[in-house]
Amino acid sequence: MFLLKLAARPWKTALMSQIFSAVAVGLMLMMICFFFWLERALRPLAHTLKNEQVITAYLDPKLNKEQETKAMDQIRVALGAHAENVDVELVRTDKFIDLVKSHYPSLGNELENLGAEVQQVIPKYVSVSGVFPSAVTEGIKAVTGVESVESSKDRHKQALNAVHAISLVAKLFVFGLSLALLTGVIHLGRTNAFLHRDSISVLKLWGASSFAMMLPNVLSGLWVGALGGLIGMAGWLFGAPWFVAHVQSLSPLLRRLPAPELGFAAALVLLSGIGLGIVAGLANDRTD
Amino acid sequence: MLQLDSVSKWFDGQNRVLDQISLRIKQGEFLYVTGGTGAGKTTLLRLLATEEPPSYGGVSLFGFPMSSVSQAQLRAIRLAIGYVPQSIRLIPDLTVQENVALSLSIKNGGISRFYSAGAQSRQKIQEVLERLGLAQNKNKIARHLSGGEAQRVAIARALVRSPELILADEPTGAQDKDSTWQVMDLFVKANLGGATVIVATHDREIVRRVRKRCAILKGGRLEIQQGLGEMTCFY
Secondary structure, eight states: OHHHHHHTHHHHHSHHHHHHHHHHHHHHHHHHHHHHHHHHHHHHHHHHHHHEEEEEEEEOTTOOHHHHHHHHHHHHHHTOTTOEEEEEEEEOHHHHHHHHHHHOHHHHHHHHTTGGGHHHHSOEEEEEEEEOOTHHHHHHHTSTTEEEEEEOGGGGHHHHHHHHHHHHHHHHHHHHHHHHHHHHHHHHHHHHHHHHHHHHHHHHHTTOOHHHHHHHHHHHHHHHHHHHHHHHHHHHHHHHHHHHHHHHTTOTGGGGSOOOOHHHHHHHHHHHHHHHHHHHHHHTOOOO | OEEEEEEEEEETTTEEEEEEEEEEEOTTOEEEEEOSTTSSHHHHHHHHTTSSOOSEEEEEETTEEGGGOOHHHHHHHHHTEEEEOTTOOOOTTSBHHHHHHHHHHHHHOOGGGGTOOOHHHHHHHHHHHHHTTOGGGTTSBGGGSOHHHHHHHHHHHHHTTOOSEEEEESTTTTOOHHHHHHHHHHHHHHHHTTOEEEEEOOOHHHHHHSOOEEEEEETTEEEEEEOTTOSOOOO
16 A cells, blocks of 8 residues: 555646646557558558559450460469459450440440451450559560550559659658657656655665655556556547548549458557556656 | 675765775674764664665675676665655655555565555554554655654664564654554564674664664764673764
């Protein structure tokens, strides 16, 4: 009980300072958590935007059906093991005309009226959509029966740059807030250590162990950290779904952001608060 | 048991408070350290209480030279000392009883003792508080005590641990006459029980009535070491 009473000294003499510090710890932990989630969530989105493409592989018009099937198989093989959300479709002349007809019927009819010449006018192609590594285009080019290949690889370049910028800002926020949080907590620990100074000097003269002398400051730091962690945890649990929903509503692209793991992150926020409090108490151990 | 060899202490590189003090104090001895204001009495006791290191010279306590003791030895030495500082230094948030109990708990060792004192300890604490007239105020918070009461709690805190060495810096400075003799009686009894007692005081009445060996400080220098029974310890 004696040690608890000694540890409570900052809470008796500077109650508001302890409470405001705990609230600040909680808010900063919550903000770090938001920015950390944003940075992590943008990574897969950036990967998708960078690598999502539609590859159009034009086939030799002279290929027969068997050769077309072989070419299709070779294209599928060329996509490799890392391809995601793949859709491979062979578009022949008749299918192309049907597609044109659905939007431009008269143009479709004109094309049909070309007769046998239509095979020369309208190319036969394979449309491959999905997320692929860069080397896939070259692999498809090398397939027998493929005359040329086009890719839509850089169509998201502007959006990708914006995602990289947001990701960098989020990283800077995580780093800056962590630094500010650590500095703030250590300064609070020093202020508390000053309040404990007389008691600690008396304990030292009586021959108290280092552990006993260290505990009051560690305990008072721990209480601030734990309270801050609880505030941060509550803020995250209630605020994260709202925040994430609003971020996702900013753009159709951002709708792909994965939802945060609420429970795990909340526990991490609480533990971080407790850890910070202990670190602050230990960093200000002036018992020697 | 306690030995000071050419001990000097100065602050800020210039302000010399103690100058070439050499002193030997045997186990079980009772010594007054007297002298005027600023003579260096408090600094001398702070050196003996291991609160300050000397700027020059050697201090040896219980046979251990303080310049080379380990942390564990230093802690053991501190456990054997009952120190009544001039500035009192009670822990303001604890009650009278808790201040005294905490001192005893540390002496008895073990962090678990911080949470509860055993029956024997409680009896000892009660006894010391009664002897110093503090039993009525045992649940009073230390910061609400008068100067005299706080000083007696500081004395109780030192005596309750039955120390081998008692260092008391102006222990009767804030006491009325009755309390002064009550306090001196406890120091003498502790001395008769085997404890070495060093009392820094400028109260001539105490020195005159309780005749013991004296060390007289003047301007940081040890002027006279009077033997027991000699007439004056006055400066």
